[in-house]
Amino acid sequence: MKRLILFIVAMPIACFAGLWIAAGATGVGSVAAFARQMPPLSVVAVLAASITVASFVLGVVTGDYSWVDRSWSTVPPVFAWVYAVRSGFDPAVTVAALLITAWGIRLTFNFARRGGYTSIEDYRWAILRDRIGSPALWHVFHLLFICAYQVFLFVAFTLPVHALAASPTGGFTTPFVVFATIFLLALVWETIADEQQWRFQNAKNAARGKPAVSVPVDGISREDITRGFRTTGLFRYSRHPNYFGELMVWWCVYFMAVGALDTIMHPSGVGVVLLTLLFIGSTRFTESITLSRYPEYRYYCVTTSAIIPWPPRAADRDPEMAGSGAAASG
Numbered sequence: 320m321k322r323l324i325l326f327i328v329a330m331p332i333a334c335f336a337g338l339w340i341a342a343g344a345t346g347v348g349s350v351a352a353f354a355r356q357m358p359p360l361s362v363v364a365v366l367a368a369s370i371t372v373a374s375f376v377l378g379v380v381t382g383d384y385s386w387v388d389r390s391w392s393t394v395p396p397v398f399a400w401v402y403a404v405r406s407g408f409d410p411a412v413t414v415a416a417l418l419i420t421a422w423g424i425r426l427t428f429n430f431a432r433r434g435g436y437t438s439i440e441d442y443r444w445a446i447l448r449d450r451i452g453s454p455a456l457w458h459v460f461h462l463l464f465i466c467a468y469q470v471f472l473f474v475a476f477t478l479p480v481h482a483l484a485a486s487p488t489g490g491f492t493t494p495f496v497v498f499a500t501i502f503l504l505a506l507v508w509e510t511i512a513d514e515q516q517w518r519f520q521n522a523k524n525a526a527r528g529k530p531a532v533s534v535p536v537d538g539i540s541r542e543d544i545t546r547g548f549r550t551t552g553l554f555r556y557s558r559h560p561n562y563f564g565e566l567m568v569w570w571c572v573y574f575m576a577v578g579a580l581d582t583i584m585h586p587s588g589v590g591v592v593l594l595t596l597l598f599i600g601s602t603r604f605t606e607s608i609t610l611s612r613y614p615e616y617r618y619y620c621v622t623t624s625a626i627i628p629w630p631p632r633a634a635d636r637d638p639e640m641a642g643s644g645a646a647a648s649g
Contacts, residue, residue: 323436325381326389329373337369338362359405360481363398367470370394375466384448384461385440387469392426394470395419398477406484411495411579415480415572418502422568425506429513446608472597475590476569479576482587486580494578502571508553509564515552516561519543547613556628558606558619562598563626569594602626 335350341361342353354362374386399416406412430436444465451457488495522539540551553560569591577585602625609616622631 320437322381322383322389322438325377326386326436329377330370330390333369333373334366337365337372341365359401359484362401362405363474363477363481366394366397366401367474370473371466371470374470375462378461378466379458383440384444384465385435387466388441389430389436390470390473392423392430394473395477396423398473399480402477402480402484406487409484409487410490411488411575412480412483414491414499415483415575418499418506419477419480419572422506425510429517432517443605443608447604472590472594476572476594478587478590479573479585482576482585483579488579492579492581495575498571498574498578502568502575505564505567505571509561509568512553512560512564515554516549519549523547546615548609548616548619550619550623553628554623555631556624557626558623559602559626560628562602563628566591566595566598566626598626 338350338353341357342348342350345353345357347353347356353365370387370390374390377386378384396416396419399419403409403412403416447460448457451460519539523544526544540549543549543551557563573585573588573591576587577583606616606620606625610620622633623629
């Protein structure tokens with residue numbers, strides 16, 4: 320609970336302080352005047368810089384390096400509404416902001432119920448910190464990647480909303496409506512994937528130290544509980560169906576802008592490209608950890624698509640394919 324209170328208090332204070340400093344530096348005079356008069360991208364940039372500094376300081380002071388993780392679902396909607404307000408609530412920009420807000424509410428709920436705002440940091444940071452070894456190098460990584468780069472991504476993958484605000488359409492085009500609809504479908508897909516994983520993790524935790532067959536699993540595969548990871552439901556077609564839904568959401572935001580602006584491509588797409596590359600890298604890192612813990616995961620990797628849903632492939636379950644504890648950890 321202390322982490323939640325600190326997050327709720329520290330981040331708004333940091334953002335206000337950043338805007339106040341920026342207002343003084345530009346001679347605008349007040350935070351309100353800066354927010355009204357400066358280009359919206361400048362306002363977003365100041366907010367991003369403030370969140371970066373606050374996240375870094377909080378990480379160093381608390382020894383918990385997941386402060387940016389706690390901002391993933393809350394900051395992008397704020398950026399979207401900055402653009403919506405400054406556009407005079409242009410219909411397309413406002414709808415984009417509403418959709419991103421719905422995305423943020425869903426992700427905040429899922430992150431909160433997993434203890435993201437109240438418990439310890441993401442387990443992957445501790446593993447990566449051990450791999451880096453040097454405390455000095457870790458703090459450099461913490462500043463440049465965990466804080467600065469990830470917050471930069473918040474700015475980058477919401478740039479299509481800025482593009483819409485910079486060139487108001489005054490209405491909706493057919494491509495905009497189509498991709499807004501696909502956005503909603505992707506949001507539903509992601510919600511189902513997270514719910515399936517949530518139920519599986521609860522069943523697996525309940526089974527710790529007990530025979531799996533004695534645990535009420537309510538539709539959860541006992542074989543999955545035994546092996547330690549889910550392979551049923553949406554996870555039959557993708558090892559990370561939630562990642563697919565997340566990427567689809569932001570690709571739809573980009574194509575909503577492209578469709579509304581009646582262009583084939585737009586420079587604002589750089590953000591979702593970088594986000595896609597981040598997810599690919601995150602998948603490889605996370606799965607390297609999973610392989611060291613669950614030998615059969617190697618077989619799952621061979622038969623099941625990493626992110627994009629696809630019918631599972633057939634493969635021989637031989638010792639080399641399934642792997643062993645030693646092979647998986649190598």
